[in-house]
Structure formats: structure tokens, C-alpha cells
Amino acid sequence: MEKVKGKLLFISLLGIMLFLFAACSNDSGSESDGDQGSGNDNEGTDSGELAGEVEFMTISLLPAFEDYLNNLKDEFESMHPDVTVTINDVPYDQVEQIILTSASSGDLPDVMNLNTEFVKKIGAMGALVNMDEAAADVKDTFFEGLWNTGGVNGTVYALPWYTTTSGLIYNPDILAEAGFDAPPTTFEEAWEMSKVIYEETGAYGEVIQGEMHLLFPKNGIPILNEDNTAAAFNTPEAVELWTNLKEYYDQGLYELDVMLNQVSMAELYATEKVAWWATGPQLFRQVNDLSPEVYEKSLGGAALEGTAGKQHANPMNIAVSANSESLDAAVEFAKFVTNAENQLEFGKEAAVLPPVEEAANDEFFAQGEDSEDATERGRYYAAQSLATAENMSPQVENVSQVIEAIQEAFQQVILNDVDPADALSQAEQEVNSVLE
Helix, strand or coil: CCHHHHHHHHCCCCCCCCCCCCCCCCCCCCHHHHCCCCCCCCCECCCCCECEEEEEEEECCCCCCHHHHHHHHHHHHHHCCCEEEEEEEECHHHHHHHHHHHHHCCCCCCEEEECHHHHHHHHHCCCECCHHHHCCCCHHHECHHHHHHHEECCEECCEECCECCCEEEECHHHHHHCCCCCCCCEHHHHHHHHHHHHHHHCCECCCCCCCHHHHHHHCCCCCECCCCCCECCCCHHHHHHHHHHHHHHHCCCCCCCCCCCCCCHHHHHHCCCECEEEECHHHCHHHHHHCHHHHHHCEEEECCECCCCCEECCCCEEEEECCCCCHHHHHHHHHHHCCHHHHHHHHHHHCCECCEHHHHCCHHHHCCCCCCCHHHHHHHHHHHHHHHEECCCCCCCCHHHHHHHHHHHHHHHHHHCCCHHHHHHHHHHHHHHHHC
């Protein structure tokens, strides 16, 4: 991804940790969820028009997208002359402290750009507006799997704003040397090709990255049960999956450098030590920064599919404080920011994908299928996967602890030869303890 836009999209990755804090508003089932705006002084004029002051907190979007954000503000204010929107852009490394301070003082921004983990944490505290109710009129405009991104224990607390899904950048030269003329399309095919590629070229094919938990839902293995109260991944299918991955490791088909964050996939790919890299196409240009020659001969394709036929997406989100003094205006502004027209425009400017169907179906995202540029072609395939994409992270407040338990259990299988069945049982116990 380009340098400036890379910063924007890295913030959507898991990693922001929140400490528990006191809820700054009523419980999620309170009047502030069901009766939006009642009792607030600045809800509207006598004519029923929206009115009030709305603070919109964004994360590291300025100065790169200053014109876009100012246009949003100006257009919304022209539509609603009694509403004043203030944009407050927060540096990524200050987000946690600002949110904690605002929450403890009962003064969260009216409308907030939050990553998925923040939404789950704050939503579980009852501090965000229930969007299943407040935005029911726009729910069907979003892809169903992406609408549920802001879900916590069955309730959605945020609107998906912009997202990415995965594509595949691959090296045709490495494939050709191993006797292949096309990249794999499934994980099963990928591992079969990896054996040949390693034997013929010494390069790796498929590489285990640091998102072990995503391989479960991609292969039809649920992480939690339906009501999110207990682990559900300790299954024969999971045992088989981890057993196979351990065998591939023992055969030398991949190393642990990437999973242990000791080397980046961009670096491995740019030095031609790996035949393909599955990631968001917006990151493909990192290869160009490291090795223009390797990027120039690379092509883009569709991300690998597991048995479930689904892809993971991790949108950034727009949430509304349940304690807002301009609640009706804040909810309307959140819907305005995430509507099809504005999502499409932002997708074009920021090299991201819109979770709204109308915007995603625009001809802009249909381009690139035959492009010789890896990023353009990868973006095409990523856009096509939106219909089957979903956020695969568990819909619970302590999602990071659940993910960590699964990741550490798999590392025990690889590093300490722990039996996969035993490792899964241990992870199951840890996750259930976290959920109690």
C-alpha cells in the first residue's frame, strides 16, 4: 500500500487493547437504545428538523483525506442547517488514551470511527447506540456478513464504514519453474502445490501467518457456539486441520518466522522466497517498494478459499455514543457517512472497499480483471468476494484473549510437539475461562 494510505488501513488490524472502564451511559437495553433522542435538548427544531452539535472523531485520516471529510461535513450541514459538525482527527497512537479519558468523563464523541475491537469493547459496556434499531432503515443496504461486524452478543453497535478483503499476489516465474501456469484457488490445492514448489525451486508456497483463528471459520469450524458463551472449535475437523499443518511444517514446507512476527510476508515475497502472498491488495505495493522488479512481473488473483467458501473482512466502523446530546443528528450523520454514494467516493480515494452493496457493484470495482498490474487485478478479485465476506472474529468483548488462546495453542503444537487434540482441549478451556 502507498505510504500514506498504508497508515490508514493498518489501523483496522487487531491490536488496539482497551482496559475495562465504567460505562458512561445507560445499559444497552435502556431507553437511549430504543427511543433515540428522547429527553435530549438539541434534538430538533419545532419543525422537526435535525439540530445540534455533532463531534465526528476519525483516526489518522488527516491530512490525507481532509478534502473528503470537509466535503462530508459541508454537505451534511447544507442538508441540515441547524446541525454543526466538528471533525476531530486523532492520531493512531493516541486513540486508546483519548477514548479511555472520554469514557471515564462521560464525554465520548458523538460519532466515532472505531475499529472492530473497540466496538466490541465499548458496545458491551452499553455506551453505543444499538444500530439494529437506530439504523434499521439502512440495514439491507449492507452486505449481510459485513453488517454483523459491529455485533456483540447478538446486537450490532456500529455501521461498517470501509473494509478490505484478501487477494493473492503471485510470482509466475516461480510457478512456471515448478510446472504450474496458475496459482492455487483453495488451501488444499495450495498445500499440494507447495510440496512441488519447494522441491523444484526451494521457495515456499503457502505460509502460515499470524491469524490462526481465521482458518477455523474459513474451513467451517465455528470459534464459539451460537450464543457466544463457549468455545466450539474443539472438533475432529480442527484436530485434522492442525495435524495436517504440523505435518507440513515437519516436511519443511514453511517456517515460523512470519507467524512469530520475525519477518514480514512482504519481505519474503519481494526476495522471491515465497511464491504467493494472500493479503489485502492495498498492501501489494509494499512489494514494489522493496523490489520493483519482482512487483513488475507479479500478477494478482483471488484469495484462497477454505471449505466454507468465505473470506474474512475487517471493516472500520462508525459508531454513535448512546450518551450524545444530539442523538438524532448523530445517528443521521453516521448513516450519511456510510451511505452508498459516500462509501463509493471514499473507496476510490483510499483504495478500500465499501461494505454497501450498491457502492460495491459500481463499475469502478469491476475494473482490473485483465490488468497486468497486480494491485489492480487483486482489487477486482477482492471486491468480488464482498458478497461472501464476513468478519470472522468472535462477537464478544474479550475477542483478543480468545484469539490469543488459539494462537498460542497452535504454537505449542509446532514448537513443543504438543498433540493437536491436547492443544485444542487446552485452548478450549482457556477460552471458556475467558468467557465466564
